[in-house]
Amino acid sequence: xxRLTHTGTFGRRDxxxxxxxxxxxxxxxxxxxxxAQGMPAKIGTFPDGASGxxxxxxxxxxxxxxxxxxxxxxxxxxxxxIADINAGSPMAKKWGLSGKGVMGKEVKYGxxxxxxxPNVAVQAQTQFIQRNKAIMITGSVSSATAxxxxxxxxxxxxxxxxxxxxxxxxxxxxxQRYGFRSQPSxxxxxxALGPVVGKALxxxxxxxxxxxxxxxxxxxxxxxxxxxxxxxxxxxxxQVVPLGTTDFSSALLNIANSGADLFVNIAFGADAxxxxxxxxxxxxxxxxxxxxxxxxxxxxxxxxxPLMQGVYGTFDFWWTMEDQYPLAxxxxxSFVKKNNYHPRWGAHIGYMQTLLWAVSVERANSxxxxxxxxxxxxxxxxxxxxxxxxxxxxxxxxxLVRPVPVVxxxxxxAMKNPDDFFDVVEVVPGEPLLQPIGETGCxxxxxx
Amino acid sequence: xxSLPLLLSQAFxxxxxxxxxxxxxxxxxxxxxxxxxxxxxxxxxxxxxxxAVYVTLQYTGSFLVALLVGGVFMxxxxxxxxxxxxxxxxxxxxxxxxxxxxxxxxxxxxxxxxIFGGNSQRVPVPSWGEGVTxxxxxxxxxxxxxxxxxxxxxxxxxxxxxxxxxxxxxxxAGIEDAGxxxxxxxxxxxxxxxxxxxxxxxxxxAGMLYAPIVSVNPDMGGSFLVESFVVIVIGGLGSFxxxxxxxxxxxxxxxxxxxxxxxxxxxxxxxxMALLLVVRPQGLFGTEGRV
Numbered sequence: 001x002x003r004l005t006h007t008g009t010f011g012r013r014d015x016x017x018x019x020x021x022x023x024x025x026x027x028x029x030x031x032x033x034x035x036a037q038g039m040p041a042k043i044g045t046f047p048d049g050a051s052g053x054x055x056x057x058x059x060x061x062x063x064x065x066x067x068x069x070x071x072x073x074x075x076x077x078x079x080x081x082i083a084d085i086n087a088g089s090p091m092a093k094k095w096g097l098s099g100k101g102v103m104g105k106e107v108k109y110g111x112x113x114x115x116x117x118p119n120v121a122v123q124a125q126t127q128f129i130q131r132n133k134a135i136m137i138t139g140s141v142s143s144a145t146a147x148x149x150x151x152x153x154x155x156x157x158x159x160x161x162x163x164x165x166x167x168x169x170x171x172x173x174x175x176q177r178y179g180f181r182s183q184p185s186x187x188x189x190x191x192a193l194g195p196v197v198g199k200a201l202x203x204x205x206x207x208x209x210x211x212x213x214x215x216x217x218x219x220x221x222x223x224x225x226x227x228x229x230x231x232x233x234x235x236x237x238x239q240v241v242p243l244g245t246t247d248f249s250s251a252l253l254n255i256a257n258s259g260a261d262l263f264v265n266i267a268f269g270a271d272a273x274x275x276x277x278x279x280x281x282x283x284x285x286x287x288x289x290x291x292x293x294x295x296x297x298x299x300x301x302x303x304x305x306p307l308m309q310g311v312y313g314t315f316d317f318w319w320t321m322e323d324q325y326p327l328a329x330x331x332x333x334s335f336v337k338k339n340n341y342h343p344r345w346g347a348h349i350g351y352m353q354t355l356l357w358a359v360s361v362e363r364a365n366s367x368x369x370x371x372x373x374x375x376x377x378x379x380x381x382x383x384x385x386x387x388x389x390x391x392x393x394x395x396x397x398x399x400l401v402r403p404v405p406v407v408x409x410x411x412x413x414a415m416k417n418p419d420d421f422f423d424v425v426e427v428v429p430g431e432p433l434l435q436p437i438g439e440t441g442c443x444x445x446x447x448x
Numbered sequence: 449x450x451s452l453p454l455l456l457s458q459a460f461x462x463x464x465x466x467x468x469x470x471x472x473x474x475x476x477x478x479x480x481x482x483x484x485x486x487x488x489x490x491x492x493x494x495x496x497x498x499x500a501v502y503v504t505l506q507y508t509g510s511f512l513v514a515l516l517v518g519g520v521f522m523x524x525x526x527x528x529x530x531x532x533x534x535x536x537x538x539x540x541x542x543x544x545x546x547x548x549x550x551x552x553x554x555x556x557x558x559x560x561x562x563i564f565g566g567n568s569q570r571v572p573v574p575s576w577g578e579g580v581t582x583x584x585x586x587x588x589x590x591x592x593x594x595x596x597x598x599x600x601x602x603x604x605x606x607x608x609x610x611x612x613x614x615x616x617x618x619x620x621a622g623i624e625d626a627g628x629x630x631x632x633x634x635x636x637x638x639x640x641x642x643x644x645x646x647x648x649x650x651x652x653x654a655g656m657l658y659a660p661i662v663s664v665n666p667d668m669g670g671s672f673l674v675e676s677f678v679v680i681v682i683g684g685l686g687s688f689x690x691x692x693x694x695x696x697x698x699x700x701x702x703x704x705x706x707x708x709x710x711x712x713x714x715x716x717x718x719x720x721m722a723l724l725l726v727v728r729p730q731g732l733f734g735t736e737g738r739v
Contacts, residue, residue, distance in 0.1 A: 063566065064667050068665070239710045240711035246662045247662065250713060257454050277661065277663070278661060302568040
């Protein structure tokens with residue numbers, strides 16, 4: 001069941017326009033030129049989805065389920081980006097767009113609730129592709145959903161700007177030609193975090209892990225243990241729990257009895273909130289220092305500053321990075337103005353991925369997904385100017401090469417506003433963090 | 449092989465987990481057993497209970513007052529749902545009952561989401577439940593220890609009402625033959641209303657007591673609904689003692705399994721349910737042909 005909160009309807013008039021556009025498009029010299037360069041004239045929803053005065057993007061994001069807090073934040077990011085693009089705002093121009101819309105076309109969109117379930121997301125995006133001729137699909141919280149949507153995108157030949165997804169598999173063994181990910185992979189996040197916590201917390205620690213039982217959880221566990229190995233950190237215990245667990249008491253009892261010095265909590269979203277609360281109640285947080293490799297958007301707000309004080313972790317983006325990047329400042333300010341809170345990284349990914357797609361379309365000068373993919377893949381030589389400074393996609397695995405912020409939780413008394421939960425310890429440059437391409441296991445699919 | 453102290457700790461944790469599961473399931477089984485209605489809004493009512501505590505705490509700051517106010521609130525909710533909707537469905541086929549209660553559940557969840565948003569809300573552990581208690585072989589959260597006692601008390605009260613009072617007698621007679629009980633001049637409808645409200649209060653109370661432990665958000669009820677189903681299938685559909693014993697068994701299975709490997713604890717629970725359905729389809733305390 002998809003709950004559409006906003007849909008661009010594809011009416012009879014659009015159909016006529018599309019038909020006219022299609023007929024006219026076939027005679028355009030530009031298209032012939034494109035096919036001359038090896039671009040297929042017709043692929044996925046192109047050119048049907050791009051022949052009218054507007055294009056449609058399909059967004060799936062969990063508005064219900066354990067990851068709904070992050071999903072709702074992401075939705076607001078997408079909406080802000082689309083509003084900026086359609087208005088041809090100064091922000092959109094700074095990111096590199098030419099004017100109103102994308103190549104002059106208005107962006108329409110539909111948002112469906114993916115309920116934190118891959119099958120629901122795939123079903124909704126399939127509808128967006130078939131009914132609305134979505135020219136781009138995006139949105140996920142949970143790598144399970146992200147990977148399922150990448151497969152759909154590859155099959156349907158519709159570009160997928162991956163939403164929230166931290167698993168290495170997203171740009172590793174499950175990478176797809178039609179999928180691009182902006183969030184740091186678990187490998188990048190842990191490689192950034194490892195040296196910071198190694199230095200801050202000392203060598204030769206025994207570590208207890210709480211791992212959600214799917215692609216993301218295992219990915220973070222593998223990457224984190226590898227990143228802290230140089231510091232002599234060992235695994236005291238790993239407790240694997242299903243996504244959506246509500247009572248972690250038995251796992252926490254094992255952790256409490258493991259003799260560990262540190263507790264690495266990989267659980268995410270509502271699961272992270274519940275497990276952190278319960279870990280505190282079991283006295284685990286008194287005995288062990290907490291580390292959260294990838295902190296959920298609202299975790300600090302939901303468990304309260306005292307529990308997150310001194311906790312190390314990483315984000316895709318933290319809003320105080322506005323001090324460092326001018327475009328981040330613009331993004332944070334306009335988001336706060338519209339939504340009355342500081343954007344979290346879910347919103348940042350929604351905003352960034354939408355704008356990167358729009359800019360890439362204009363660089364390709366076509367909505368043809370093959371041309372856009374080639375523009376994205378060529379971004380190393382022509383990096384994007386973004387809220388994270390200059391970034392580019394690695395052509396071999398479609399991972400965004402971008403800095404990773406390492407943060408530490410602030411004391412409640414040190415907070416300057418209700419959203420001021422973290423200090424950014426270090427913003428680690430992205431390129432040295434990348435997993436060597438041979439290790440990723442990524443085998444790209446075909447363009448056509 | 450895990451050490452003996454760890455196994456003992458997990459066995460104890462299974463008991464604590466089991467009492468919670470028993471309380472969560474009891475509301476579901478009371479309504480199913482007496483009214484024959486499988487209440488799919490059960491998870492949502494559990495969630496509403498947690499929010500009732502969250503809101504009351506904002507104003508009173510006392511967990512006990514919050515429990516009391518929340519309990520009364522759930523009673524009102526239960527009466528309202530029964531009078532307005534469920535009452536009309538007693539004579540309808542089970543699929544209609546499932547659909548209407550499922551719908552009530554969706555409305556409740558979305559109403560809460562509209563009011564409070566999707567983020568988790570913070571419900572602190574009451575001051576009398578803070579900290580941990582040293583039990584010799586293990587350290588255990590004080591609040592969870594107290595919950596075992598509180599829940600045992602609530603379950604005891606429910607048992608007395610259902611099995612040792614004239615109301616309970618009428619309820620059980622009403623199930624056998626509502627028409628005959630009516631002819632005897634007893635108001636069956638009022639009794640049914642009472643039972644439904646009681647089941648709703650039990651669901652709400654479980655949510656209230658669990659609120660400081662779990663993540664309080666609009667979707668929190670879903671997984672508890674599923675777990676309650678498993679528990680009452682194990683214990684026997686509609687059997688109150690079955691829900692209690694089923695809850696304890698489920699708690700022990702989850703806990704003991706995780707002493708070996710936590711990844712398998714849920715799998716083992718479902719495996720047992722499947723096995724039981726093959727060997728004893730009516731569940732441990734269920735009666736064949738009833739419900």
